[in-house]
Amino acid sequence: MVRVLKEIRGIDVSTPFPRISYETAMNKYGIDRPDLRFGLEISDVTDIVKESDFKVFSSAAKSGKRVAGICAPGCAGYSRKQQDDLSAWAQQRGAGGLAAMKVGAGVLEGSLAKFFNDEQSRALIEAFDAHEGDMLFFCAEEQDLARRVLAELRMEMANRLDLIDPNKMSLSWVVDFPLFEWNAERNRYVALHHPFTSPIPEDEDKIATDPGKVRARAYDLVLNGMEIAGGSIRISRQDVQSKMFEALKISPTEAEEKFGFLLEALKYGAPPHGGIAFGFDRLIMILAGCSSIRDVIAFPKTASASSLMDGAPSSVDPEQLVELGLRLKK
16 A cells, blocks of 8 residues: 555655554544544544533433544534534434534533533543634434444545645554444344454353354455454354354354354364455545546446446346356246
């Protein structure tokens, strides 16, 4: 990547690239592929506002929701209409809205400031590392929704405030992904990536007892807020692979039917192995300075999944279908 960026864009980047844990990325940026070309980090202030007199915040905090936000530098002059427009923008993304407070000389200002005592106000200003003239925007929602809305708000404000340098290339590794995620519809854990990703050795014992806390030996390479490569270290031990299947509620019978060849092979030992795969089209898009991947792929599809470059899909000869053992169902 250092060589590619230097030779193609004339941009120098230094190594090693920063490493960010999945948990840190989600907490500070609301997304697992953060754009690090600018700040506007998310701050969780749930504990600070839990005992405040602002019922929207205190009720949300006490019910298990998260209260978090970002500090928009120099935006204290935003009009009521500008604030309302941003709140409506958040509502379009599923949130109840956005709350806003201005930062004065060491104090919070605005219609909501009266609901916070001096200690709470100082704590909020400190949590956001805010300064006079800044504006604080808050979201009080379930954690996943709050993260998603604030991640988008972070990008929205960065664009509005012209904080993104188009000529800057910011690379980072995101590591320590969860090995499992909870699927409410199935009422069980499922593999976040796939069931062959190896757990971090110190978390191996948690597979059976606390799957949600197990971290994976998986890693993504992120460039300017886009994942350009991803990979993992694979499971190379049969006992670990069996534990994975058990955690995923795959019975020994089903595991034998579907993956017996793998379990059998692992009995004889396999070298630790892994790798990484690049999203080459996405990387080319960034290097070419394009905003859409359709601009750099050979055969972009329309909304109806047809390719205007080669006229696909097209009719096929019946002999071709016979050759492939296919029959068309009209």
